[in-house]
């Protein structure tokens with residue numbers, strides 16, 4: 001029989017998450033690796049989902065998403081950032097941020113188009129650009145503060161560049177892009193007539209008074225920015241996969257063309273549940289902040305007592321730790337041995353880099369976990 005597989009899948013390898021999950025299961029290790037909260041989501045969101053199901057909100061939703069949810073997102077973005085989106089023509093509900101990324105990249109990237117991706121990157125960026133036939137061009141966020149080198153960014157831009165992908169707050173480093181960093185990217189985008197795809201799924205998770213800045217709020221940027229977020233992160237319920245895209249109408253129209261032939265529409269009860277979440281957002285947000293600030297502080301304090309160096313996070317629910325010199329061959333060796341010998345799972349981040357070797361010297365920790373899990377997991381990082 002011939003090999004029926006499309007060429008586009010041949011270079012795709014098994015995700016590191018599957019490998020680490022399998023080892024975690026085998027060795028029953030404490031999981032500080034995978035990026036999901038093991039904390040229950042808010043009761044009012046859960047109740048609202050149950051009500052929606054019981055009240056027969058179980059048929060197809062409109063392709064763009066239920067209007068009540070889009071209106072609430074529009075109101076919240078206006079309040080938080082002074083960004084005014086028209087809920088009918090500028091907001092689209094998607095199957096998580098994952099589908100939002102796929103649709104946004106496939107709507108604009110053609111074979112041969114170059115896309116700037118900051119590394120370490122969320123792995124879907126690279127995969128989506130390659131699937132669309134685009135060419136990723138990488139710019140490294142350098143430790144310890146994960147800032148980029150302006151010269152390196154300038155050098156990656158060519159007459160084939162069409163898009164810059166920004167992720168702030170950033171997975172896996174916990175970096176939050178500063179105004180100055182975003183302004184430089186914005187100026188380059190304007191000067192070279194580029195689109196910016198801004199993944200802001202952790203927009204409500206920042207620490208120590210650091211503020212999240214949507215790049216769409218910078219002068220002249222709204223018309224060339226596609227902003228993506230996810231209620232899975234905002235309400236700590238990743239399994240519902242309700243994401244959204246905000247972009248001006250000319251961009252939204254193109255994105256909706258891909259959305260209609262991929263997901264078409266998103267699960268209806270999940271959208272009603274998240275609409276309820278946003279209705280109660282004002283009272284929910286300070287509690288959410290407080291909880292994650294406490295988890296970040298606890299994790300950093302405990303990690304500082306281990307031989308691993310902590311790279312201070314300012315946003316998201318991830319942070320990077322530096323592997324002590326000479327103790328392991330590289331990040332994959334460290335992560336594998338920590339599961340097998342110490343019973344704790346982390347994520348080796350070298351697969352989120354394509355250019356720099358820095359990933360081999362670090363591990364990613366997810367601190368969206370119950371305190372007991374964090375305490376036990378980090379205790380198991382006591383080595384040597």
Ligand SMILES: Cc1ncc(COP(=O)(O)O)c(C=O)c1O
Pocket residue numbers: 035095096097098099122167170171199201229230231232233238241242243
């Ligand atoms: C930076 C980033 N973007 C997008 C996603 C995907 O979000 P969703 O679960 O809503 O598809 C994730 C999930 O971990 C993420 O970390």
